[in-house]
Amino acid sequence: MFPWLAFGHLIPSLELAKLIAQKGHHISFVSTPRNIECLPKLSPNLASFIKFMKLALPKVDNLPENVEATIDVPYDVVQYLKKAYDDLKEPLTCFLKSSKVDWHFYDLILFWADTLDSKIGIKSSFYNICTSPFLIGDDPVRAKIKDFIVPSSRISFSTIVAYRHFKMKRNFDVVSDNDSSIFDMYHFGVNCDIVVIKRCTEFKPKWFEMLENIYQKLVIPVDHGLNSRVLEVKKMGYSIPKNERDGSFTSDAVANLIRLVMVEEEGRIYMEKVKNVKDLCLNSVRQEKYINKLQHY
Template sequence: MIPFLELSNRLARRNHAVTFVSTPRNAPRLGAVPPELSARVRVVTLDLPAVQGLPDGAESTADVPREKVDLLKTAFDGLAAPFKSFVASRGSNDGEAGDEFSRKPDWIILDFAHDWVMPIADEHKISCAMFLIFPVALLAYIGPKHENEARPRTTTEDYMVQPPWVPFPSNLCYRRYEAEAIARGFRPNASGVSDIDRLLRLHHPSCRLIVHRSCPEAEPRLFPLLADLFAKPVVPAGLLLPGDVVDAAAPRAQDGDGESLAPLMQWLDEQPRRSVVYVALGSEAPVTADHVRELAHGLELSGARFLWALRPPSESDDSGAPLLPGGFEQRVAGRGVVRAGWVPQVRVLAHGAVAAFLTHCGWGSTVEGLFRFGRPLVMLPFVADQGLIAREVAARGAGIEVPRNDDDGSFRAADVAVAVRRVMMANEEGEALSRNATELQKVVGDRVRQDQYVDELVGYLQRYK
């Protein structure tokens, strides 16, 4: 939701009126629209329908365990009817009567999961643009519908090789444990529709543009390939990089539990420059208790200073064992901090004490850590696009991937420790990783060029409506 709101704000700064449609519990999570944009960005909520088995008040993946996510998709599909009524209530674009928000929109900008929007847009003669917040590499790997029908992938091994429609050498392939997870995305889930089928509705005629939170500097050669494969413009919106670090930190002086962030930032202030590895595995990665314990052992073995934004595992652990190894926090006291609450990631990554980022390689975290702040990565990818991102970052010499068991994705503490040391050491390899990350930040994170991508997107919206 955050990249969608960021795009909304940037369009509003270019004098366009944006209605951001969400649900009652999700809307407050977005944070406030900047006051200077309040006349141009309006947030509208539609009630999420109740679905048997889905907890009351659950409106996002943050509210449910992984086994309930498919029920959330079922509830989400129930928004089609109220959304259709909402669109029908918009007036005509003719004349000057009424405010801009009451007029029929020129565009509906949607995520891949909203496959039911296209027929509604058709009925009201509104153009659609699918805005994808994952890297172009994932769409290139998935490929267009006609290629999948002509050359279906039927075995795990089929998902472990570069797709035949990519005509040049690339890192578009998965390890076995990743491939099995990707294959599940091609199969129908409890909602009755597969995630890939939802995505491939972008072939619908009312979808005039495919827009990516990416850019050619971050992903060379892929934009023109996708335009050919999907026979429509594939447009970079830029990376929508985090704004000013002070502004990003300002809304919260404490986490959601009311705990002050001051001691955390004070600890960082006390550390030597470029001496800390920041550790965060995102909110969506399927991290288990075993992963957490192995990672803890690895950080302890590495000897490095670290700040760990620890989220509870996404899968329950019935072993009764403590989440962190016994005595872990006492043994790493002084050089390691574990923070179970919210952490201001942008502010932490910007801090001069931070030298590297141990990450699951989600696209948002990669954009923030590598392209915004030039931090080399220690990489622990889990699902979806994360493996593709990790392979490409490693190929560009800006990160080290922790070795995994190819069958089940497990990893060993000793391998975590080695990867952390390789990135943090002041030797030839460590300096090369840091230098390559800085160079990528200079090229990909050029704010003037990134802003131009939004201007160019507006040009496409004007020409293709």
């Protein structure tokens, strides 16, 4: 497993590694030294099944010393961390060739991973911790901010799920500063053998079906993931009103939202909906079924 250098990716990948290891499989969990040292310690029964492999992060211009994860830098510096991550291709290739692994679980950013795996002769799995709407919405046809703040044309049903203006502007600002950068959204599992996603099919069946149609390959869920806009549609969450240009919000907006959901009659439906969906988020039987399906494949 070779997750992106962000703890929002490292931790879910390690959790999946643990679930697979519990089935008796051996896993090499690859990352940089500082990131591995910051990960939670393994329980004794899993320590012999998960081996941490440390790859030194290559030096890159404009990336400060001792930076190995997104938590270490402001957003506009992440592009240089991506460059360093991309430059791990050579040591990763050497490791994959020498370790004789059967499967490589890779993450966002590594648009070359599936091609590399195919050349080496191992199977590749794109493990995506993002939500189905996030993947479906990343349509290569879209090229400007205005294209992203409305639902993708690939979505065959009515929805409000789309990017926020301030988030896309931030992405475009970073890309414009680095002409060699490729949008992350074009890196998603084009030639992999299977796609593994962090969510359950029961919560968003339409999105899951669309994902399978787009990839035209097996998509296996392994646990639950949520999208704030989808929660809003299902009335299980309510987004704090934000300025669409810069993403700012006021303390009054937060107070009003809390009052709506916790006190006012209008907000009662949100509390009830959350109770109803609790089983989807905390269902160990379903989790076990998903992992068994992955192991069987």
